[in-house]
Amino acid sequence: MVVTSPSRDDYDVINEDLVIDFRGAQLRRGGNSLVGPLDWQVELDERWVILGPNGAGKTSLMRMAAANEFPSSGSCRILGELMGKTEVMELRTRIGLSSVALAQRIPGDEKVADIVISAGYSVLGRWREKYDGIDHERAADTLEAMGAEHLSERTWGTLSEGERKRVLISRALMTDPEMLLLDEPGAGLDLGGREELVSRLADLALDPDAPAVVLVTHHVEEIPQGFTHAMLLAEGEVTASGLIEDVITSENLTRTFAQNIVVEQADDGRFFARRSRPGRHRRAAL
Numbered sequence: 001m002v003v004t005s006p007s008r009d010d011y012d013v014i015n016e017d018l019v020i021d022f023r024g025a026q027l028r029r030g031g032n033s034l035v036g037p038l039d040w041q042v043e044l045d046e047r048w049v050i051l052g053p054n055g056a057g058k059t060s061l062m063r064m065a066a067a068n069e070f071p072s073s074g075s076c077r078i079l080g081e082l083m084g085k086t087e088v089m090e091l092r093t094r095i096g097l098s099s100v101a102l103a104q105r106i107p108g109d110e111k112v113a114d115i116v117i118s119a120g121y122s123v124l125g126r127w128r129e130k131y132d133g134i135d136h137e138r139a140a141d142t143l144e145a146m147g148a149e150h151l152s153e154r155t156w157g158t159l160s161e162g163e164r165k166r167v168l169i170s171r172a173l174m175t176d177p178e179m180l181l182l183d184e185p186g187a188g189l190d191l192g193g194r195e196e197l198v199s200r201l202a203d204l205a206l207d208p209d210a211p212a213v214v215l216v217t218h219h220v221e222e223i224p225q226g227f228t229h230a231m232l233l234a235e236g237e238v239t240a241s242g243l244i245e246d247v248i249t250s251e252n253l254t255r256t257f258a259q260n261i262v263v264e265q266a267d268d269g270r271f272f273a274r275r276s277r278p279g280r281h282r283r284a285a286l
């Protein structure tokens with residue numbers, strides 16, 4: 001839930017139900033604000049989607065949530081740890097992350113099984129780390145959960161875009177994370193690949209034992225069933241945030257994307273959006 005301006009005293013008492021607790025968090029570069037200042041609280045059992053136009057600050061927000069950036073001002077508490085007062089390498093092993101930036105750092109000759117298992121050390125690829133049988137089993141299980149077990153001996157460079165996405169999410173799940181951050185997992189997938197991914201993410205979202213999930217996407221069609229909350233961003237600022245049904249509305253999307261957007265929700269809970277073009281049919285009929 002989003003709360004407004006809590007006192008510092010509240011913040012010093014760690015709320016164990018919160019995986020993310022941002023208070024006035026802002027990320028700035030070169031005098032510009034990339035995102036924030038914003039308040040954001042994510043509870044253990046919540047599944048959030050972040051939407052907004054290109055450049056809205058979604059990835060910047062995720063970088064703070066992944067403990068890859070410290071806030072320039074305000075405070076970020078992640079899994080109970082206060083940024084700036086904690087060992088981030090250790091914290092990162094508790095966070096499952098799938099992002100384009102991570103995908104770009106994987107060498108083409110890296111074996112899929114190694115990409116997944118090396119998440120245990122928050123590194124990419126095998127070097128001198130020691131893994132137990134249980135780690136190998138866990139890697140096989142997470143690949144299987146994403147329907148990618150048959151890829152374990154393949155190299156990264158030989159995978160299709162859809163296969164890569166599934167391997168990245170398997171890696172993100174490897175450490176049994178307390179929070180899963182998925183930055184545009186559907187980008188570049190064809191319709192079948194997107195639907196396959198959305199269905200697997202719905203299974204995850206509906207699993208009561210799964211970690212808290214934050215998903216960044218450009219398309220409301222990619223919001224899996226089971227997602228509970230949403231945040232809309234535009235120009236680094238929150239335009240709407242809260243329960244998904246209250247946030248994913250035509251009015252909020254129109255304001256956020258500065259276009260007349262109509263959104264509909266199907267019986268199965270999936271959202272569909274398009275730009276409305278009033279008068280088009282009438283003109284066509286003339």
Ligand SMILES: Nc1ncnc2c1ncn2[C@@H]1O[C@H](COP(=O)(O)OP(=O)(O)OP(=O)(O)O)[C@@H](O)[C@H]1O
Pocket residue numbers: 029030033034052053054055056057058059060061
């Ligand atoms: N290191 C940086 N230095 C300066 N500006 C940056 C930096 N990183 C991002 N930005 C700018 O911050 C803004 C937000 O970027 P961000 O990548 O967070 O947006 P986004 O919502 O994820 O965009 P997209 O949907 O296009 O991926 C953009 O205007 C971007 O150009």
